[in-house]
Amino acid sequence: MAEPKQHSNPVSGGSIDLSMRGGGSRPGMPMTKVKPKNTMRTIRRLWRYIRSYQRGLIAVILFTIITTLLSLVAPYLLGTTVDHYIIPGDFQGLLGLCVVLLAVYAGTAMTAWLQQQVMVKVAQHTVQSMRRDIFARLQLLPLRFFDSKTHGELMSRTTNDIENVSGTLNQSVTQLIASVLSLIGSLAIMLYLNVWLTLLSMVTIPLVMLFTKTVATRTRKYFSNQQASLGELNSFIEETVSGQKVVQVYRREQKAAEQFDEINHKLTNASIQAQIYSGTMGPVMNVLNNLSFALIAAVGGWMAFNEWTTVGVIVAFLNYSKQFQRPLSDLANQFNLLQSAVAGAERAFETIDTKTEYEDEAHSRSIEEVRGEVRFDRVSFSYKNGVPILSEVSLTASPGQTIALVGPTGAGKTTIINLLTRFYEIDSGIVTIDGVDIRQLDKNSLRSKLGIVLQDAYVFSDTIRENIRYGRLDATDEEIEAAARLANAHTFIQKLPDGYDTMLMSGGGNLSQGQRQLLTIARAVLADPAILILDEATSSIDTRTEMHIQTAMRKLMKGRTSFVIAHRLSTIREADQILVINQGGIIERGTHDELLEERGFYYELYNSQFKRSS
Numbered sequence: 001m002a003e004p005k006q007h008s009n010p011v012s013g014g015s016i017d018l019s020m021r022g023g024g025s026r027p028g029m030p031m032t033k034v035k036p037k038n039t040m041r042t043i044r045r046l047w048r049y050i051r052s053y054q055r056g057l058i059a060v061i062l063f064t065i066i067t068t069l070l071s072l073v074a075p076y077l078l079g080t081t082v083d084h085y086i087i088p089g090d091f092q093g094l095l096g097l098c099v100v101l102l103a104v105y106a107g108t109a110m111t112a113w114l115q116q117q118v119m120v121k122v123a124q125h126t127v128q129s130m131r132r133d134i135f136a137r138l139q140l141l142p143l144r145f146f147d148s149k150t151h152g153e154l155m156s157r158t159t160n161d162i163e164n165v166s167g168t169l170n171q172s173v174t175q176l177i178a179s180v181l182s183l184i185g186s187l188a189i190m191l192y193l194n195v196w197l198t199l200l201s202m203v204t205i206p207l208v209m210l211f212t213k214t215v216a217t218r219t220r221k222y223f224s225n226q227q228a229s230l231g232e233l234n235s236f237i238e239e240t241v242s243g244q245k246v247v248q249v250y251r252r253e254q255k256a257a258e259q260f261d262e263i264n265h266k267l268t269n270a271s272i273q274a275q276i277y278s279g280t281m282g283p284v285m286n287v288l289n290n291l292s293f294a295l296i297a298a299v300g301g302w303m304a305f306n307e308w309t310t311v312g313v314i315v316a317f318l319n320y321s322k323q324f325q326r327p328l329s330d331l332a333n334q335f336n337l338l339q340s341a342v343a344g345a346e347r348a349f350e351t352i353d354t355k356t357e358y359e360d361e362a363h364s365r366s367i368e369e370v371r372g373e374v375r376f377d378r379v380s381f382s383y384k385n386g387v388p389i390l391s392e393v394s395l396t397a398s399p400g401q402t403i404a405l406v407g408p409t410g411a412g413k414t415t416i417i418n419l420l421t422r423f424y425e426i427d428s429g430i431v432t433i434d435g436v437d438i439r440q441l442d443k444n445s446l447r448s449k450l451g452i453v454l455q456d457a458y459v460f461s462d463t464i465r466e467n468i469r470y471g472r473l474d475a476t477d478e479e480i481e482a483a484a485r486l487a488n489a490h491t492f493i494q495k496l497p498d499g500y501d502t503m504l505m506s507g508g509g510n511l512s513q514g515q516r517q518l519l520t521i522a523r524a525v526l527a528d529p530a531i532l533i534l535d536e537a538t539s540s541i542d543t544r545t546e547m548h549i550q551t552a553m554r555k556l557m558k559g560r561t562s563f564v565i566a567h568r569l570s571t572i573r574e575a576d577q578i579l580v581i582n583q584g585g586i587i588e589r590g591t592h593d594e595l596l597e598e599r600g601f602y603y604e605l606y607n608s609q610f611k612r613s614s
Contacts, residue, residue, distance in 0.1 A: 196303075203295065297318060378429040
């Protein structure tokens with residue numbers, strides 16, 4: 001079985017093998033359809049985030065109460081105007097009450113504006129905390145988590161899903177509070193004005209509740225499908241853009257466009273279904289509201305004609321009936337928004353709740369001084385159950401030795417490094433450093449003693465100086481320059497327009513592959529690790545550049561236990577021990593000369609390379 005694909009993530013002076021096996025996004029890969037499992041639990045958890053900003057929340061509630069009360073006063077004043085000023089013809093009193101009405105409407109607008117301003121801040125701070133928590137959790141998750149998630153899905157959880165929550169909080173929280181208050185207030189005043197008309201206005205409520213329940217059930221499923229499809233689309237875009245050179249060199253532009261159209265069509269259908277079902281809520285609610293309004297107008301007019309009530313009461317009641325029906329519509333519409341937000345929040349919380357790789361380290365210990373003795377004793381490991389990658393591998397590296405790991409692709413070389421760094425935990429056996437089981441060691445402490453340089457040189461969108469400083473954050477500028485000199489990177493850095501302050505593009509696109517590799521080597525030099533791991537570190541560098549850095553690498557490896565993975569066998573002739581790995585086991589071991597004398601697998605591998613290069 002092939003070894004996992006390697007992705008870069010720098011730490012301790014080098015780039016870490018993320019081994020995103022199965023987790024890398026692939027064209028057309030199906031996404032898991034995520035449905036809210038417990039809506040109320042998710043809402044309660046969102047509430048814990050919101051209530052962290054109590055002052056703002058109290059202000060929002062206060063402004064909402066004032067806005068709702070003022071909106072409840074206005075219809076009553078309108079009814080009073082009709083009965084006491086318009087019908088009797090008291091225009092002076094009418095003018096005074098109109099001023100009061102203007103003041104009420106102005107106050108309603110002002111408090112509504114203040115309420116919205118404060119709620120926006122509360123909502124943005126809330127989602128800021130959620131984004132912080134989900135990103136912080138991603139930094140602590142084991143690589144097995146990333147094996148099961150595509151890049152696009154993770155991006156969707158940290159961006160689209162969180163923005164969904166933000167939008168819903170901006171619209172829903174104040175509207176829910178206002179709707180409940182308005183519902184209670186309107187009902188109380190309506191009962192006070194006329195009990196029979198109040199009962200009549202409630203005829204459509206069962207229809208509203210039934211329709212809301214039906215639509216909410218369907219929209220929840222469709223919004224979940226929409227979010228999942230969006231994550232799949234993001235995943236495909238990210239992968240295609242990252243591999244644009246491969247797409248073009250193999251003339252796959254048309255195929256990529258067709259695959260994009262297929263995923264895009266899938267997202268479009270999911271979005272159409274979600275929006276159509278959610279969009280029916282408003283029109284149907286308007287029909288039901290207008291039906292109720294027409295009934296009240298007809299019956300109320302008949303009652304006024306028979307002098308069982310006044311025209312002013314009917315005017316006020318019609319306004320209150322609208323205010324009574326509107327909260328019901330608002331509450332129904334919120335279900336649509338909540339379905340999307342709950343689905344997104346639940347996906348975010350699922351990531352936040354994922355067990356980190358550090359949670360079982362309560363009794364772990366730090367490691368201070370490392371001599372560099374590394375031992376694998378009958379170690380077995382598999383990425384998937386039933387598919388072994390390593391089978392009872394045993395090896396010993398004495399302090400200061402250079403151990404070379406060679407063998408065909410997929411033999412298990414990089415897996416050995418993954419286990420040494422505890423990116424994955426072994427299935428059986430034991431791995432020790434200086435006689436201590438690495439499972440007893442704190443992972444951060446362990447990895448601080450390791451320096452890793454991978455074939456895929458990863459640099460960040462920052463200055464060259466800060467990219468090298470990544471190996472040791474407290475390093476001075478002088479130490480950074482010294483590390484660059486040792487890695488033979490100083491010469492090309494000096495030729496850049498801004499030298500060490502040159503800003504690198506995403507992925508280091510403004511440097512050559514060889515220059516990026518020199519920076520990661522400088523990063524490893526700066527970290528000054530006790531154990532050095534070089535995984536095809538020079539394979540992306542031309543022969544002339546490789547000759548320049550060999551001396552520097554030998555200086556770096558001197559006195560350190562070093563593991564070197566190499567396909568170019570000419571680079572590991574001086575290794576103290578060469579381990580030939582094939583099909584998950586060590587089939588040969590010895591020095592270069594000893595293995596050539598055995599005329600076995602290594603001999604054939606070496607000669608085949610020599611013949612190809614001659």
